Amino acid sequence: MRLDNINIEVITSGDQWGKTLDAIGVYDFYHTYEYHIIEQTEDAYPVLLKYSKGNTCIAMPFLIRKIANSDYFDATSVYGYSGPISRNINSNFDNTFFIEKLRLFFEDNNIISVFTRLNPYIDNQKILLKNYGDIINHGKVVNIDLKLNLNIQKRNYQERLRTYINKSRRNCIVKKLESKEELKEFIDIYHNNMRRLNADEYFYFDEDYFTALLNSDQFDAEILLVIDIRSGETVAGSLFVTTNNIVQYHLSGTRFEFSHLTPTKLLIDEMRIEATERGLQFYNLGGGIGGNSKDSLFRFKSSFSKDFKDFNTWNLIVNQTVYNDLVKKQGKIETSFFPEYRSNVNNLVARAD
Numbered sequence: 644m645r646l647d648n649i650n651i652e653v654i655t656s657g658d659q660w661g662k663t664l665d666a667i668g669v670y671d672f673y674h675t676y677e678y679h680i681i682e683q684t685e686d687a688y689p690v691l692l693k694y695s696k697g698n699t700c701i702a703m704p705f706l707i708r709k710i711a712n713s714d715y716f717d718a719t720s721v722y723g724y725s726g727p728i729s730r731n732i733n734s735n736f737d738n739t740f741f742i743e744k745l746r747l748f749f750e751d752n753n754i755i756s757v758f759t760r761l762n763p764y765i766d767n768q769k770i771l772l773k774n775y776g777d778i779i780n781h782g783k784v785v786n787i788d789l790k791l792n793l794n795i796q797k798r799n800y801q802e803r804l805r806t807y808i809n810k811s812r813r814n815c816i817v818k819k820l821e822s823k824e825e826l827k828e829f830i831d832i833y834h835n836n837m838r839r840l841n842a843d844e845y846f847y848f849d850e851d852y853f854t855a856l857l858n859s860d861q862f863d864a865e866i867l868l869v870i871d872i873r874s875g876e877t878v879a880g881s882l883f884v885t886t887n888n889i890v891q892y893h894l895s896g897t898r899f900e901f902s903h904l905t906p907t908k909l910l911i912d913e914m915r916i917e918a919t920e921r922g923l924q925f926y927n928l929g930g931g932i933g934g935n936s937k938d939s940l941f942r943f944k945s946s947f948s949k950d951f952k953d954f955n956t957w958n959l960i961v962n963q964t965v966y967n968d969l970v971k972k973q974g975k976i977e978t979s980f981f982p983e984y985r986s987n988v989n990n991l992v993a994r995a996d
Contacts, residue, residue, distance in 0.1 A: 651744040654691040661861060663693050663702050667730045671762055672862035672886040673723035674704050681855050682706050682721050689721075692748060694741050701741055701771060703727040707754070710984070715965060716752060717982060720759035722845075723891070724927075726768045726957065734770060742775045749961045756966055756982040757959040763952035764889050764925055776959030783951035785944040787926040789890075789919045796915060801946040804908060811909035814873070820866035820880065826853060829866055829880040833896035848894070853882070862886040864893075867913060869906035879906035883914050888924035890914065911947060930954050956981075 654660050660676035672678055679689035686709040694701040704725055705718040720726070749757065757776065761768045763784050772778060787796060797805065820826060830850060837846050856864040862884055869879040878901035882894040892914070897907055911928065918926055928948070931941030945951070958981045960966045969984035980986040 650693075650695045651748060652693040652695070653748070654693055655689070660691045663691060663700075664728070664861075667700055667702060667728050669730075669765060670728045670886065671724060671764065671889055672859075672864075672884045672891065673721065673725045673762065674702075674728060675859070675861040675886070677855065677859045677861045678723075679704055679706065679721055681852055686711075692745070694744055696740060698731050699736075700730045701727055701732070702729075703745075703759075705757070705759070707752070710755065710969065713969070714753060715755045715969075717985075718749070718754050718757045718759075723893070724760050724762035724764075724954075726759050726761035726765060727771045728765055729767055729771060732767045732770065734767075736767070736770055738771055738773060738775075741771065745775070746961070749959075755960070755962050755969065757957070757961065758981050759957050761955045761957060763954055764927065769955070772957050776957055779956050779958060781954050781956060782930055782938075782941070784930040784954045785928040785941070785948050786950045786952050787915055787928065787948045788950050789915070789923050789926050793916060793919055796919070796948075797912075799948055799950075804946045807905045807908050808912050811869075811905050814904055815869045815871055815878070815906060815909060817909060817913045818868050818870060820857075820868055825868060825877070826850065826857075826866070828877050829853075829868065829896070832877070832880055832898055833894060835898070836896035839899065856882070856884065867910050869904075869909055871901060871904065876901070878904060879910060881907065881910040881914070885918070885921075885923065890918045890923050890926050892926070892928045915947075927952075958982075 654663060657676040657680070664670045664674060676689070676691070683689060687706050689704065689706050692703045692705065704720070706721055707716050707718050709716055761778070763786075769778055789796070820829060827850070830853065834847055853866075857866070863886070864882065864884045866880055866882050868877050870876070871878045876898070879897040880895070881892065884891045884893050892911060895907055895910065915926060928944040931938035931944065966982065966984070969982075973984040973986065978986040
């Protein structure tokens with residue numbers, strides 16, 4: 644079969660992007676146009692690559708970024724879990740033509756390297772990308788199986804966790820964010836959290852970011868707040884995003900002086916109950932810095948569930964010669980960051996999953 648009989652379309656309009664996702668049917672909010680357009684800048688723009696062959700359809704979102712002081716670009720995923728989505732793909736799928744079309748797109752557009760975080764809840768991503776670049780495992784993420792009934796879910800909690808949550812419920816109430824004033828308060832709590840973590844500037848999302856998520860028609864975003872009964876103060880908040888059957892624990896913050904109330908545990912538990920009652924199936928808490936038992940963030944999340952899923956990234960060097968030259972210009976840095984020539988940018992993550 645000739646490659647020019649197989650189509651790959653570069654989609655940049657929100658309408659066509661949404662129609663493509665709906666036609667495939669299985670996707671997360673990290674794949675949507677409204678989430679990607681938030682990241683658009685003068686030097687970065689989102690695209691959705693759509694591959695069609697017969698009744699097979701594959702779509703893959705990217706943020707195309709200009710590489711400073713050069714004529715080159717790279718492609719990356721926005722913050723979160725994306726990777727390819729597909730229709731009519733099985734374990735025997737031959738990805739030869741898809742990979743060749745990807746390669747031609749990257750080469751024709753001077754794209755030197757590609758990075759994307761894969762989605763633990765989307766099937767066949769590794770099959771689609773096999774033998775092209777490197778798929779690297781970064782540990783596990785924690786899933787709460789919402790198909791189980793509420794009592795069984797809670798029995799899977801560590802006993803100490805159940806005790807903490809019961810204490811939190813005696814001292815706090817949970818409410819849904821409803822006003823602009825509450826949003827400003829949540830952002831203040833979240834930013835203070837980022838400062839304590841010494842997080843990269845990237846993670847200081849502004850009010851426009853949160854408003855765009857909360858107003859989206861392509862996914863359901865909500866912020867839950869914890870109120871201390873005694874003082875009446877808002878002490879913590881979490882942003883959760885639901886798409887199809889998946890709810891993502893996306894961002895969170897707690898006032899340090901109220902951390903003894905363990906409000907984050909309460910927020911996660913409250914969303915578990917809500918999501919189960921809504922008939923959702925998967926609740927992703929994410930991982931940690933490495934997603935293993937030695938990591939305190941992962942230990943915290945795994946106290947809710949021992950249902951783990953692999954978290955992988957896909958790294959691709961399209962043009963090794965240019966890549967090496969960019970790394971050389973950057974200067975020698977011992978790092979596992981990819982691509983290496985951006986190792987001094989956005990290298991510290993506040994929630995590394």
